[in-house]
Amino acid sequence: MARFKPVKQFRVSEEVAEQIKKSILQGTFRAGDRLPSERDLTEEFQVSRMAIREALRSLEKSGFIVTRQGVNGGAYVTDLTSEHLVNAYMDLFLAEKISIPDLYQVRLVVEPEVARLAANNLNEGYKKRLLEALEQEDLPVQDFYEDNDRKTAVHFILAEMSRNYFFEALVRSLIALTRRVIEEVRAENKFIHPAGMHRPVVEAILTGDGEAAYEAMKKHVKEFGENLIKLEKAYYQKKITSLSS
Amino acid sequence: MARFKPVKQFRVSEEVAEQIKKSILQGTFRAGDRLPSERDLTEEFQVSRMAIREALRSLEKSGFIVTRQGVNGGAYVTDLTSEHLVNAYMDLFLAEKISIPDLYQVRLVVEPEVARLAANNLNEGYKKRLLEALEQEDLPVQDFYEDNDRKTAVHFILAEMSRNYFFEALVRSLIALTRRVIEEVRAENKFIHPAGMHRPVVEAILTGDGEAAYEAMKKHVKEFGENLIKLEKAYYQKKITSLSS
DNA sequence: TTATGTAAAACATTATACCATTAATCTGAT
DNA sequence: ATCAGATTAATGGTATAATGTTTTACATAA
CATH class of the missing domain: 1.20.120.530 (GntR ligand-binding domain-like)
Structure with missing residues (x-):
């Protein structure tokens, strides 16, 4: 009888997105705050920039952040709308x-x-x-x-x-x-x-x-x-x- | 007055996602169909694999496709649910x-x-x-x-x-x-x-x-x-x- | 017939380089 | 002193290539 639990496979990017989302919902980052740059997140999460980017795209698509290019650009936390x-x-x-x-x-x-x-x-x-x-x-x-x-x-x-x-x-x-x-x-x-x-x-x-x-x-x-x-x-x-x- | 429309800057991946989504809604691809592989799409759209991936993640996130790994894997069109x-x-x-x-x-x-x-x-x-x-x-x-x-x-x-x-x-x-x-x-x-x-x-x-x-x-x-x-x-x-x- | 191993297809991830955009800063002329 | 324009640096955007991982199908041997 099920002695072992199946090894659940998350995509790296989903794991990253999950953690960031949780931070936002917990209030670690608030509306208007800027998340660390993609390169910095790369170091924090110890994954490739691609994975970070996919995570950010995902969060952007669900409306938690917007991203801007250029100096002082980056991922900004938004106030979730409908x-x-x-x-x-x-x-x-x-x-x-x-x-x-x-x-x-x-x-x-x-x-x-x-x-x-x-x-x-x-x-x-x-x-x-x-x-x-x-x-x-x-x-x-x-x-x-x-x-x-x-x-x-x-x-x-x-x-x-x-x-x-x-x-x-x-x-x-x-x-x-x-x-x-x-x-x-x-x-x-x-x-x-x-x-x-x-x-x-x-x-x-x-x-x-x-x-x-x-x-x-x-x-x-x-x-x-x-x-x-x-x-x-x-x-x-x-x-x-x-x-x- | 406005003689020229602003050159709207889409992200490449969004342009790709848009086209695929339109194909699905038009019925070119139906639920259960498999989209071409990422590499094939790379050639069709003439963009990098990154762009294709981001587009597919986006479509996956809005529920239009699911992706599976392995032989006969790929992006499969789903019947949109709530x-x-x-x-x-x-x-x-x-x-x-x-x-x-x-x-x-x-x-x-x-x-x-x-x-x-x-x-x-x-x-x-x-x-x-x-x-x-x-x-x-x-x-x-x-x-x-x-x-x-x-x-x-x-x-x-x-x-x-x-x-x-x-x-x-x-x-x-x-x-x-x-x-x-x-x-x-x-x-x-x-x-x-x-x-x-x-x-x-x-x-x-x-x-x-x-x-x-x-x-x-x-x-x-x-x-x-x-x-x-x-x-x-x-x-x-x-x-x-x-x-x- | 049934395991078991192997190969191939496809996505997943990493790594690296370079391009594009933008805000801040510097520079120089007025 | 001020303003316009050029420069610079930070940051996301894109491209390419290599490698890892998963899954299916198929071949092979017991």
């Missing part, structure tokens, strides 16, 4: 594991709840930001992408107002996927995003009435989502022609 | 961006909805699997981790039954984080997971009544979540002592 989580969702979406109706179904559950929490956490600062975002939404702009930025701003503010980072990261992912669909087909924003679309939602939030906010958001997501699903066919026709990371 | 998404959530959790109350709040919203969908998609196959899982839940076992496996099985089946991969990936993430908390403190499962805890949920699902399933799951998550939050302090004491990838 960006890489969003990328993971994006990959599943691009691989067609997640469909547009899936996306819509989740938004319909998550975003009203986020709106409710946001209404409950309302304060003057948030109020000001929401009104500003709403005001800027319907200003005429040239650039398609900038327009999308403005149309999504309200959702991000509400996500932040939920004071729940899981929800915030989730909303960021949902909006990123939605936005991809729109940008893929370059949908006319007038159609998909009629002027003033978010006004009822914001107004409900501003009353501080969670239930009203919930309902207003639900109505918004429903309307928007139905338009979005109509675009599904157009999306699948143009898909794959240009893929982002 | 595993790496779960890792991204785990990192945010370990970095204390996501708290246990955050986690609970999201579960309370997501899982009842998943239960509702599951009830609506009920069929004989699912029925059988649910009953089996329920039966195995309270069998006495030696191993702590195996016990946790059994206690989470019902949630995974329901997630699958939702027939929405976004929800499924989300539930997998939520359960993984929850499980981490439990395993970190090695909570007595009798306390946190009383025998028969999932029975009311499964029974509601089996009636096919979405609304009943919704309510039953809500009640379950609430009870369980309250116990979980009581463990929060214990969790933060033992944290960081052992970090997984």
